[in-house]
Each structure stands twice: as C-alpha cells, then as structure tokens.
Amino acid sequence: MSGNLLHRQPILRRPDGVGGALPALTLITLFFVVPVVALLLRSVTEPVPGLQNYAILFGDGTYARVFFNTFLVATVVTAVTVIVAFPVAWMLAIMPPALGSIVFGIIILSMWTNLLTRTYAWMVLLQRTGVINRTLMDIGLISEPLPLINNLTGVTIGMVYIMLPFMILPLVGTLRAIDPMTLRAAALCGASPFNAFRRILLPLSLPGIAAGGLMVFVMSLGYFVTPTLLGGTSNMMLAAMIAQMIQSLLNWGLGSAAAFILLLVTMALYALQLRLVGAKRMTGGI
Amino acid sequence: MTEPFLSIRYLRKTFGSFVAVHDVTIDIPKGEFLTFLGPSGSGKSTTLYAVAGFQQPTSGEVLLEGRSLLSVPSHKRNIGMVFQRYTLFQHLTVAENVAFPLRVRRRPDAEVNRKVAEMLSLVRLESFGGRYPGALSGGQQQRVALARALAYDPPILLMDEPLSALDKKLREEIQAEIRRIHRETGVTILYVTHDQDEALHLSDRIALFRDGRIEQIGTGEDLYLRPASEFVASFIGNSNFLPAEHLETVNGSATIRLADGSVVSGVRIDQDFSHGQKTRLMVRPEAFRLRPGPATAGLAVEFIDTAFFGERRRVIARTAAGQEIDVRPTSDMAQAHEGIASSRQIFFDPAAAFLFPA
Numbered sequence: 001m002s003g004n005l006l007h008r009q010p011i012l013r014r015p016d017g018v019g020g021a022l023p024a025l026t027l028i029t030l031f032f033v034v035p036v037v038a039l040l041l042r043s044v045t046e047p048v049p050g051l052q053n054y055a056i057l058f059g060d061g062t063y064a065r066v067f068f069n070t071f072l073v074a075t076v077v078t079a080v081t082v083i084v085a086f087p088v089a090w091m092l093a094i095m096p097p098a099l100g101s102i103v104f105g106i107i108i109l110s111m112w113t114n115l116l117t118r119t120y121a122w123m124v125l126l127q128r129t130g131v132i133n134r135t136l137m138d139i140g141l142i143s144e145p146l147p148l149i150n151n152l153t154g155v156t157i158g159m160v161y162i163m164l165p166f167m168i169l170p171l172v173g174t175l176r177a178i179d180p181m182t183l184r185a186a187a188l189c190g191a192s193p194f195n196a197f198r199r200i201l202l203p204l205s206l207p208g209i210a211a212g213g214l215m216v217f218v219m220s221l222g223y224f225v226t227p228t229l230l231g232g233t234s235n236m237m238l239a240a241m242i243a244q245m246i247q248s249l250l251n252w253g254l255g256s257a258a259a260f261i262l263l264l265v266t267m268a269l270y271a272l273q274l275r276l277v278g279a280k281r282m283t284g285g286i
Numbered sequence: 287m288t289e290p291f292l293s294i295r296y297l298r299k300t301f302g303s304f305v306a307v308h309d310v311t312i313d314i315p316k317g318e319f320l321t322f323l324g325p326s327g328s329g330k331s332t333t334l335y336a337v338a339g340f341q342q343p344t345s346g347e348v349l350l351e352g353r354s355l356l357s358v359p360s361h362k363r364n365i366g367m368v369f370q371r372y373t374l375f376q377h378l379t380v381a382e383n384v385a386f387p388l389r390v391r392r393r394p395d396a397e398v399n400r401k402v403a404e405m406l407s408l409v410r411l412e413s414f415g416g417r418y419p420g421a422l423s424g425g426q427q428q429r430v431a432l433a434r435a436l437a438y439d440p441p442i443l444l445m446d447e448p449l450s451a452l453d454k455k456l457r458e459e460i461q462a463e464i465r466r467i468h469r470e471t472g473v474t475i476l477y478v479t480h481d482q483d484e485a486l487h488l489s490d491r492i493a494l495f496r497d498g499r500i501e502q503i504g505t506g507e508d509l510y511l512r513p514a515s516e517f518v519a520s521f522i523g524n525s526n527f528l529p530a531e532h533l534e535t536v537n538g539s540a541t542i543r544l545a546d547g548s549v550v551s552g553v554r555i556d557q558d559f560s561h562g563q564k565t566r567l568m569v570r571p572e573a574f575r576l577r578p579g580p581a582t583a584g585l586a587v588e589f590i591d592t593a594f595f596g597e598r599r600r601v602i603a604r605t606a607a608g609q610e611i612d613v614r615p616t617s618d619m620a621q622a623h624e625g626i627a628s629s630r631q632i633f634f635d636p637a638a639a640f641l642f643p644a
Contacts, residue, residue: 184340185373187360188444189387189434196361199390203377 036263039256046253053257063241063258070238073152073227074220077159081167081216082209084160089171089208090201094180104172111165119229122158123149126230154230155237159220166219167212174208214273218266238262289352291316291474292337292442297346299332306332307343308498314476316441319468321477323485323521324495330478331446333495337476338444339363350441366435366473367444370451372427374419380430381406381415387438405433408467425456429463436471445477449484461487482522486510494518514556516642519568526611527566529644532559540641542567545607550583552636557643564644571600571614575633582633587611589630603632 043053057063088107092100110118125131126148133145148154178201186196224239231237236244238258245255290313299307307329314320322330335341337348339360348355355363374383384405388398406412409429419427428448435443445464449457465488468475479485485492486506493503494517502514506522513519516527530542533549535558541551542565550567559565575582587603590610594600601613613632 179371179373181369181371181373182375184338184360185367185369185431185434186375186386188338188363188365188367189390190361190364190438191386191390192361195390199386200375204375206377 039263040260042252043254043257043260046256053253054261056254057257057261066236066238066241067261069235070221073155073159073231073235073237074217076152076156077163077220078213078217080156080160081163082213085164085167085171085212086205086209088164089168089175092168092172093175093178107165107168110161115162115225118162119158119226122154122161122230126154126157149230150232152231152235154232155227155235158226158230159223162226163216163219166215170212170215171205171208174205174211178204211273214269218269221266222262290314290349291318291351292476293347293349293352294333294337295347295349297333297336297348298344299329299336299341300344305498307336309346310498310500312493312500312503314474317472317474319475319477319488319490321479321485321489321492322495323479323482323492324501325480325521328495329498330493330495332498334444334446334476334478337442338365338367364438364440365442365444366438366440367446368428368431368435368448370447372419372424372431372451374427374430374434376419378418379415380411380417380419380422383419383430384415384433384437387434391438401437405437408436408470409433409463423456424452425460428452428460432464432467436467436473441474443473443475445475447479450479450481457484464488486522492522494521511638513568513640516566516568519640519642524571524612524614525568526571527568527642528605528609528611529607530565530567530641532561532563532565532641534561535559542641544585544605545609546586546605548583548585550636552581552583553639553641554637555641559641559643565641566644568640568642569611569634570638571612572598573634573638574613574615576615578631578633579635581635581637583636584631584633587613587630587632 044051046053057067092103095103123130127133128145128149130148132148133142136142137145148157182204183196183200186200187193191199222239223237224243227235227237228240231240239262242255242258242262245251245258292314294310294312294314297307297310298305310329310333312320322333324330332341336343336346337355339355339358342356374380375386378386381402384402385398388401393401402415403412406415409432411426411429411433414422414426414430419430422430428451431448449460452460461484464475467473468488477485477488489506491503491505492509494501494509496517502509502518504512509518509522513522519525520527529545530550533541533543535541535555538555539551540553540555540559541549542553543549544567553567574585578584586606589601589603591602592599598614601615602610603613604610615632
C-alpha cells in the first residue's frame with residue numbers, strides 16, 4: 001500500500017524538464033524556428049547561394065533609403081508618442097481612481113477598435129478635402145489645404161494614435177509608484193516646476209519611458225497597414241517594401257533578407273529592453 | 287513692538303462648506319520650536335501646508351519678517367520641510383539628495399561639497415553619502431530628509447509628522463536628534479504631530495488644535511498644569527473627570543459637591559459657574575496621594591487592580607459613586623499594592639484640580 005503511494009508521487013509532481021514542455025516546444029519549433037530558419041536559408045540561397053541579397057540591400061541607395069526611412073518613422077513616432085503620452089499618463093496617475101478608470105477605459109477601448117477602421121478614419125480626417133483641412137479653411141486659418149496625408153506627417157499622426165496605449169500603460173505604472181509628495185519636497189528644496197520635472201520626475205519615470213518607448217519603436221519598425229494607407233510612395237517603410245518584393249516582384253530571396261534584417265534589429269532591441277528591465281530589478285524598481 | 291519672526295494671521299481655509307482652519311493667529315519668535323498638536327482633521331496640517339505653500343488659504347496672512355509669503359510659490363519660499371512619508375529622491379544618492387537644494391540654487395561645487403559633508407555629519411550619516419535611499423532604514427531616510435531640508439540654511443523648518451512611520455524606539459532616538467539639531471542650528475521649527483508625548487518632549491511651545499481652531503497655546507507645562515478647557519486636559523496627559531455640582535465661588539476658589547456627597551473646597555477656577563451648575567472636576571492620576579497632606583481633600587475609594595510600570599504603579603480605583611478612576615501615586619508604591627480590595631481614602635490637592643462645565 002505504502003509502496004503504491006510512493007510510486008505515485010512522481011506523477012503528482014509538477015511536470016518539469018523537457019518532457020512537460022515538449023508539446024509547446026514542438027509548436028514553437030514548427031511554427032517559429034523552422035520558418036525563421038527557412039527565411040534565413042532563402043535569403044542566402046535564392047536566386048543563387050551567397051550573400052548577394054544582403055549586398056544588394058546594403059549597397060543600393062534605394063533600399064538604404066527605405067531602411068533609413070523606417071528608422072526615421074519609428075524614431076519620430078516613438079518621440080511624439082512619449083511627448084503626448086507623458087501628460088496623459090501623469091494625469092491618469094494623479095487622478096481620483098474613479099475618474100481615472102473611465103479615462104483608462106476610453107484608452108483601452110480605442111485599442112480594441114479595429115486597426116483598419118481607425119486608419120481609414122484618419123484618412124477621412126486628414127485628406128485634402130477632409131474634416132481638418134475643411135475646418136481650417138472655413139475659419140480662414142489657411143487658404144490652401146495642408147498636406148497631411150501621403151507623407152511623414154500622416155504616418156506619424158496615424159501611428160502615434162495607435163501606439164499611445166502601449167506607451168501610456170507602462171508609464172502610468174511607473175508614475176503611480178512615484179509619491180506626489182516627492183515633487184512637493186523638490187519644490188520646497190527650491191526646484192521650479194520645470195526643474196522638478198527635469199531633475200526628479202523625468203529620471204524617476206525613465207524605466208517606464210524606456211519600456212514603453214522600446215515597445216513602440218519595435219512595433220513601429222514592422223508596421224504595415226498604417227504607413228501604407230497614410231504614407232506616400234516616397235517614404236516607403238520596410239514592411240511595405242518586403243510585401244512589394246514578394247507579392248509584385250516575386251523576389252523571395254531579397255524579401256527574406258530584408259525580413260531577416262528587420263527580425264535581427266527587433267531582437268537586438270528586445271534584448272536591450274530585457275537588460276534594462278533586469279537592471280531595474282536589481283536596483284529595486286528605480 | 288518688534289515684528290515677530292513668523293506670523294500667521296487670521297488664517298482661514300475652507301473646503302466647500304467645511305471649515306478646516308478657523309481664523310488661526312500665531313506669532314512665532316525666531317528660533318522657537320513650536321508644535322501643532324491635535325487629533326487628525328483638526329487643521330494642524332492644513333495650517334502647516336499654508337506656510338509651505340501647498341495650499342492657498344481662503345483668507346488670512348502668513349508673514350515672514352513682516353513680508354507676506356502667500357504670493358510666493360513654494361520653490362521660492364526658502365523653507366525646509368521634512369514629510370511624514372519618505373520623500374527622498376530615489377534615483378539620487380544620499381549625498382546628491384542633500385546637495386539637491388544647493389544644486390538648484392546653482393551654488394559652487396566647493397560650497398556644495400562642504401555643506402553636504404557638514405549636513406551629513408549633523409545627522410551622523412557621514413559614511414552613507416554614496417548609498418541610495420532604498421538601501422537605508424526608515425530612520426536613516428528621515429535623517430537624510432532632515433539634512434536635505436537644512437542644507438540651504440532655511441530660516442524655517444517645517445516637520446509634518448516626520449516620525450509617525452517609525453517604531454517607538456527609533457522615534458525616541460530621532461526625537462533626541464531633532465532636539466540636538468534644533469539646539470545646534472537655532473532654526474525655527476514648526477512641527478506637526480498628533481502624539482502628545484512627542485509634543486511635550488520636543489517643543490518650546492505647543493499650539494493645541496481642535497476643529498480648526500487653536501484651543502490653547504503655551505508651553506507643555508502651561509497645557510498640562512493649567513489646561514484652558516476639558517479638551518486640553520483630556521488631550522494632554524491622563525486625567526480623571528469626576529462629576530460635581532458647583533456650590534459657590536469665593537475669590538476664585540470654588541466649593542463643589544462630588545457624586546458621593548462629599549464637599550470639596552479650594553478648587554481653583556478661571557470661569558464663572560452658577561450655584562447648582564453641573565460640572566466636572568479634573569484630577570490628574572499622579573495628583574492623588576495615599577496619605578493626607580496640608581489642605582488635601584479626601585476621596586473614599588476601593589482599589590480594584592494595580593499594575594506595575596517601572597517608575598510608577600498604576601491603580602484602578604472605584605469611587606463610592608461607582609466611577610472607576612486612574613490613580614498613579616508617585617510615592618508609597620508598596621502600600622498601593624497592599625491596599626488591593628480594601629476600602630480606603632485617597633487624597634488630592636484641590637488647588638491642583640480643575641473645574642470644567644459638564
């Protein structure tokens with residue numbers, strides 16, 4: 001009887017080791033590792049074996065421009081998102097909880113609305129004869145419609161709007177952990193509101209800004225729908241270029257190489273984020 | 287008349303229909319340690335915040351050396367403050383925290399370094415300059431906060447219940463530090479607490495707040511020995527209130543009848559009572575004696591329980607009228623112990639007792 005019980009114990013133990021993780025590992029291998037390896041292989045074997053695809057991507061001015069443009073858009077979007085998100089996050093952090101949860105709900109709701117719908121909505125608002133240009137012309141502020149769409153401005157507006165929740169959420173968490181009394185203390189120490197912001201609030205909220213910023217930056221790098229609909233042909237981004245290479249030009253090798261570079265950059269940034277989060281843990285959440 | 291150093295005049299603060307502070311007026315001479323004491327919601331913190339500039343009063347004036355502070359924003363008031371919660375800048379080291387007020391004032395490096403060293407030695411944390419606040423204990427953090435608040439030699443130091451987050455032993459230790467620092471620097475201190483022991487221990491004067499007004503202001507001894515009202519008497523120290531009927535007053539000395547029918551004369555009073563008015567006689571537990579003295583009044587009681595507290599013994603006694611009272615005789619401790627469950631007389635000096643309207 002007792003022998004039977006002892007025998008059962010290993011079964012009751014939490015599954016650990018490779019055995020328990022096997023289904024998940026199989027899934028990841030099948031649907032993630034294998035395609036990525038296939039991608040890498042394609043980029044160095046098509047049309048002929050060698051690194052010529054990478055040579056083309058890095059050597060050709062047109063592709064270099066697309067890379068540059070991708071990083072430019074991601075950088076601008078991240079910067080604008082931080083600037084817009086910070087006051088919202090701060091307001092959410094110091095708001096009475098009841099009101100705060102309503103505002104929070106509105107932000108989350110916008111996140112749940114279909115991405116394509118929101119992007120088309122921006123098209124309606126931003127186009128030459130759109131609501132914004134009409135209104136501005138009606139009140140006589142401008143005489144010619146502003147070029148708000150099919151350029152960097154349109155992409156930035158549309159993408160910042162989509163990225164805001166991803167910046168606000170981590171930032172609110174960081175800002176809530178800051179005692180407002182700390183800012184009063186800074187004021188009595190003689191710090192002007194600007195100084196208190198620059199020397200105290202900003203450094204203390206840096207972990208949140210870093211976490212949200214990296215998330216927004218990485219997401220922006222591979223964005224397809226919004227830049228395609230709101231951007232112009234002159235500022236094509238990487239995702240759109242990959243789509244074109246594969247769909248229109250059927251150049252799988254070049255498309256794979258571009259996708260692989262994008263993946264590498266994304267993973268490098270993710271590693272950086274992990275290091276920052278790790279460092280944050282070590283200093284006790286500072 | 288010379289201008290008081292810090293003057294709070296007819297300060298009033300309302301939140302909607304709620305009056306948090308009711309025309310509070312205090313003059314504070316330079317170098318004084320003044321404590322705002324009172325239960326929570328009595329307006330003591332609101333008054334302090336008006337001095338700090340966190341709350342604009344509804345009306346009234348705060349004057350520092352005759353000049354109004356109210357139109358000056360917090361960061362230009364040049365006031366030091368230590369808060370209830372730890373408000374150190376977590377991303378800066380201890381030394382950088384103390385240096386912060388000097389850095390925002392753009393003082394030269396040499397002066398900053400000298401002052402930081404001086405302040406850290408004042409709060410006895412010389413070797414902690416390179417640490418981060420997260421690595422310090424609560425008591426150490428409050429000492430750093432004190433150093434930071436004093437680093438720029440502010441004329442006034444505000445302290446908002448700075449010890450309430452600390453345990454008893456640490457509290458007493460830092461109280462001693464605060465006293466020493468007040469002595470060494472001569473800074474004028476406004477201190478807020480709800481702890482009467484802390485107030486008595488630290489302050490030159492205490493302003494006792496109740497419902498947005500100052501109930502009484504004076505030294506600890508004033509409040510303890512000459513309470514202006516029953517509230518003051520019950521808030522400061524321990525007290526027994528015996529129901530009594532006022533019979534007559536001659537030359538500020540009253541004769542009363544206690545609930546057990548005994549008549550006591552020679553009670554000192556500051557206000558007028560009518561014949562037969564219901565009153566309450568306040569006697570401090572330590573004012574009771576086990577033996578009669580000159581001019582003492584006797585009270586028939588039964589000892590119910592005693593407890594030993596080291597420096598004195600506490601006795602729970604029941605009067606003939608059935609009221610339980612707290613008796614802490616300063617002498618005759620052994621006798622108090624032996625007297626359990628026996629009916630006896632205890633004695634008090636009517637001149638050290640106070641009569642308040644019921």
